[in-house]
Amino acid sequence: MTSETLTWLIPLPPLLAFFLIVLFTNRNKALSHWVALIAAGLSWLAGMVVFIRAVTTEGLSEHPFAQSIPWLPTGDTSLKIGIQIDPLSTVVLFFVAWTVLMIFIYSVGYHNFGQPAGKHDRKGLPPEGAEVKEKKGKIIHVPSIEPMYSRFFALISLFAFAMFLLVVTDNLLTLYVGWEIMGLCSYLLIGFWYAKESARKAMIKAFLTTRVGDVFMLLGLAALYSLTGTLNYQEILSNPVVLGQLAGALSPVFGLSWAALIGILIFIGTVGKSAQFPLHIWLPDAMEGPTPVSAMIHAATMVSAGVYLVIRFFPLLSAGWEPGGAVTTPMLVMGIVGAFTALFAATIAVAQNDVKRVLAYSTISQLGYMIAALGVGAYAAAAFHLVTHAFFKALLFLGSGSIIHGMEHGVQHTSEHIDPQNMLNMGGLRKKMPVTFWTFLIGGLALSGFPLVTAGFWSKDEILSGAFKSGNMGVFIALALAALLTAFYTARQITLTFLGKPRTRAAEHAHESKWTMTLPLVVLAVFAVGAGWSGIPADFPGLGGLIPNWFEEFVGSMLHVEPVEAVHSLVPLFTSLIVALGGLALGWVVYRGLKERIDPLEKQIGGLYTVLKNKYYVDEFYQAAIIRPANWVANVFTYKFLDQTIIDGILHGIARFGVWLGNGLRNVIDLPVVNGAGDSAARSTRGVGMYLRSKQSGRIQQYMVIAISLLVLAGLVIYFTVGIS
Amino acid sequence: MIPLSWYLIAAAALFCIGLFGVLSRKNAVSILMSVELMLNAVNINLVAFWHYHTQLQGTSQIAPQVFVAMVFIVAAAEVAVGLALIISAYRRRETPVVDEMTLLKG
Amino acid sequence: MSGLQVVFLIVAVVTLFSGVMVVASRKMMHSALWLIMTLLGVAILFATLQAGFFAIVQVLVYIGAISILIIFTLMLTRRVMDEETTQVIKGWWLPALMAVILFGLLAGLLATWEDFQGMLNELPADVENLAAFGTALVNPAGYVIPFEVASILLLAALVGAIYIAMERKEKAE
Structure with missing residues (x-):
């Protein structure tokens, strides 16, 4: 089969699986998951064949695998659908295929396949567990299978279809189709346990928030289509004439060029989908869904799609920009938004106790990294981080799911009433869940950028050096700080979860998950380490040049400009070394040996307080090294909030301080300003709605008469003012 | 030898008559009939343009014919479903009068 | 004025008049019968445009099928309607006004088109x-x-x- 034909076939199996499961096999759970697994496997296989052929093709960026057919005739032209595999889609396809397959396999174990159905399980609620009589007549509690098992696999198949479609397509229209299908699927999957109030709220929040971005993106697409008459990537992005015209023509808004305006509109779509400030509020709540869904949304598909879009549109966003020169308006916006988000979310992550919520904020932060990288023109680095992040974040989410599973087992076993997701209730899981521990450790080290070994180090290092080379010191410092915090909260998470002694009886009785859950962890862990080796920069001391920097050459060939080698400097390298190792060590030192189930924040009284305080005084050096830059952040963002607490903050040291800062950002900026603005908009809408309600007679004809009257009025106005010609 | 304008004006008139019917008639069946008038007006336009373009190009134009066929199909489907809905609604609410179906009332 | 033009005018007037009667009749059954008249008129207009096929399809599908369906429905639901005194809603003048203005707008819009006055000549017999x-x-x-x-x-x-x-x-x- 030709590569083009294979590429067409990549998205199809999951779509077929969706229909098969929904229409035919939904009563048979085993058959349903086999259909979904085989479909994901076929897509994976086709994806891998295409990947291998693509990487062995010379000059792929000039001559991508591409094919298109007319779809909707629109008068003289027609909207086309087609496929295109160029270097960027190749690498994205690679990680999407792997993570999707792993998540599918993992879901089988996660939803307790093979376990009996629980007596009290209801549709729309997480399974509560079943009681089984052993031979001796003793009743034991075991996990029970998800009641809507087939439904889950159907939806997640549709989700995978949308992502594959988005990756292989060659134009914005089908990309938008995939984009919106993912929006729908995320809505359905976040609210998978729809009987939970919080899940229902989260699903609506996710849908509406991303919708804000989507509307702007659609405006951008419409503007692009009306100006160029095409939505094909090649015809817009690889065509210097079109780009030049767009960059040269002034749009009617704010004196921006059309390229800048369209770029910003498309970027707002990304802000919604990839959860950048200020549209990030949906993502932490999206943790209400089952964990494989979190992994799917946060690693493999949805948020990656947003970053993929801006990477794809980088030629347009940067139209008129020369490497080393002044950045364009969209790039400036991206640099600021990305760097701010990276730092902002990292501080919040420090204060979270829910194991998944830490990862959620961490995702936001890492996506901010990629956006900021694009903002300073580090194109290949952004794509590289997208790939490595997808692997290790999928690994971390699946690992956290495994932890929660183990904890739930412990909870069921001991009938203790604790939250199985709270890290303070864990501890010492290292011995109970060795596979999860080692893989989670690898993922965590990759996330924090542990030097030389992990993939995260290489990609993060490239972004930092890209930011440094661009000369944009604000972005560089913000990213370095965020990297430090990232390492800190990762160490905190690993320490609280796996190290030390169990802090609850449930944690003592936790046990390792089944192989269907651990196998994907192991596979992803391999990539979390290995994916980095494809992109070691050539000028890296010692290792550079041993392995060619394949990634940068491959993806960098997408941009048809020669990268200008800026001043070579070791500053970014040392920065990333220091922040990664320093943050990890700091987190470990602060949280090791925590015996009580209370975060240092909540220790207000008695001996516990003193114990912790002393521990922090031991770490005075670290505290002092961090407190000053953190203070600066605090003064800018949360002056009022910290006013009363800053003296205490200095006394109690960095850990407590970080916790406060994080909470502060969440409570002062996130909740009142961002959420508050949303709420007041909702309230005023509601007020208007209540007023208009009295005008609603319910008579359909009355509505139509009003509509037609307005149409006629508009027609008259146009007729008599503008005229027809 | 008829000017194109005559057809277009006649079609526009028929369309507006249908529109008036849709907006003002009480009975749901009546509304459906008015919709049929509007569809027919569109068809007159399409066939007139088919004639005009065939005359300009010299060969029979396919696209207008396809559109006319589509309008026929959609009209048939719409009437079938619409009348079924009316009968179903009539059975439940004992009235085909749209005015009395005010479930949408706020 | 050629013979064909006269035919067109007569048919158009009859069609439009029946159309008005469709929306103006008090009795539903009369409406339906007027509708058949209108549809027939449209079929003849098709024929004057040399679209014989569509003229026939119009008669078969619209008059043969759709009208009959409508009449059946009327018979199933008529009991209530026969007692009605008026068939239009209270503020019917507003839709009427809108329809008239819309017609004016459409006509004005069409009149600006350069081919508006183009003549439809007779096509060869086998053109369709x-x-x-x-x-x-x-x-x-x-x-x-x-x-x-x-x-x-x-x-x-x-x-x-x-x-x-x-x-x-x-x-x-």
Whole structure:
């Protein structure tokens, strides 16, 4: 089969699986998951064949695998659908295929396949567990299978279809189709346990928030289509004439060029989908869904799609920009938004106790990294981080799911009433869940950028050096700080979860998950380490040049400009070394040996307080090294909030301080300003709605008469003012 | 030898008559009939343009014919479903009068 | 004024008059009968445009099928309606005004088009190439997808209509 034909076939199996499961096999759970697994496997296989052929093709960026057919005739032209595999889609396809397959396999174990159905399980609620009589007549509690098992696999198949479609397509229209299908699927999957109030709220929040971005993106697409008459990537992005015209023509808004305006509109779509400030509020709540869904949304598909879009549109966003020169308006916006988000979310992550919520904020932060990288023109680095992040974040989410599973087992076993997701209730899981521990450790080290070994180090290092080379010191410092915090909260998470002694009886009785859950962890862990080796920069001391920097050459060939080698400097390298190792060590030192189930924040009284305080005084050096830059952040963002607490903050040291800062950002900026603005908009809408309600007679004809009257009025106005010609 | 304008004006008139019917008639069946008038007006336009373009190009134009066929199909489907809905609604609410179906009332 | 023009004018006037009667009749059954008259008029207009095929389809589909369906429905629901004194809603003057203005706008818009006064000449007798039309409908490079979609639509409408109109006794009340 030709590569083009294979590429067409990549998205199809999951779509077929969706229909098969929904229409035919939904009563048979085993058959349903086999259909979904085989479909994901076929897509994976086709994806891998295409990947291998693509990487062995010379000059792929000039001559991508591409094919298109007319779809909707629109008068003289027609909207086309087609496929295109160029270097960027190749690498994205690679990680999407792997993570999707792993998540599918993992879901089988996660939803307790093979376990009996629980007596009290209801549709729309997480399974509560079943009681089984052993031979001796003793009743034991075991996990029970998800009641809507087939439904889950159907939806997640549709989700995978949308992502594959988005990756292989060659134009914005089908990309938008995939984009919106993912929006729908995320809505359905976040609210998978729809009987939970919080899940229902989260699903609506996710849908509406991303919708804000989507509307702007659609405006951008419409503007692009009306100006160029095409939505094909090649015809817009690889065509210097079109780009030049767009960059040269002034749009009617704010004196921006059309390229800048369209770029910003498309970027707002990304802000919604990839959860950048200020549209990030949906993502932490999206943790209400089952964990494989979190992994799917946060690693493999949805948020990656947003970053993929801006990477794809980088030629347009940067139209008129020369490497080393002044950045364009969209790039400036991206640099600021990305760097701010990276730092902002990292501080919040420090204060979270829910194991998944830490990862959620961490995702936001890492996506901010990629956006900021694009903002300073580090194109290949952004794509590289997208790939490595997808692997290790999928690994971390699946690992956290495994932890929660183990904890739930412990909870069921001991009938203790604790939250199985709270890290303070864990501890010492290292011995109970060795596979999860080692893989989670690898993922965590990759996330924090542990030097030389992990993939995260290489990609993060490239972004930092890209930011440094661009000369944009604000972005560089913000990213370095965020990297430090990232390492800190990762160490905190690993320490609280796996190290030390169990802090609850449930944690003592936790046990390792089944192989269907651990196998994907192991596979992803391999990539979390290995994916980095494809992109070691050539000028890296010692290792550079041993392995060619394949990634940068491959993806960098997408941009048809020669990268200008800026001043070579070791500053970014040392920065990333220091922040990664320093943050990890700091987190470990602060949280090791925590015996009580209370975060240092909540220790207000008695001996516990003193114990912790002393521990922090031991770490005075670290505290002092961090407190000053953190203070600066605090003064800018949360002056009022910290006013009363800053003296205490200095006394109690960095850990407590970080916790406060994080909470502060969440409570002062996130909740009142961002959420508050949303709420007041909702309230005023509601007020208007209540007023208009009295005008609603319910008579359909009355509505139509009003509509037609307005149409006629508009027609008259146009007729008599503008005229027809 | 008829000017194109005559057809277009006649079609526009028929369309507006249908529109008036849709907006003002009480009975749901009546509304459906008015919709049929509007569809027919569109068809007159399409066939007139088919004639005009065939005359300009010299060969029979396919696209207008396809559109006319589509309008026929959609009209048939719409009437079938619409009348079924009316009968179903009539059975439940004992009235085909749209005015009395005010479930949408706020 | 040629003979054909006279024919057109007569047919158009009859069609439009019947159209007005469709929306103005007090009795539903009269409306339906006027509708048949209108549809017939449209069929004749098709014929004057030398679209013989569509004239015939118009008679078969609209008059033969759709009108009959409508009349059946009227018979099933007429009991209530016969007692009505008026068939239009209270503020009917507003839609009427809108329709008139819209007609004016449409006419004004059309009049600005340069080909508006173009003449429709008589075409060769065999111009309506039905074979080409039929081939185009099933040609993958032509209109096979709209055609197939339309067939699915019809099928769905059929199934849907039966399902909606079916009496479900077990679920009543």
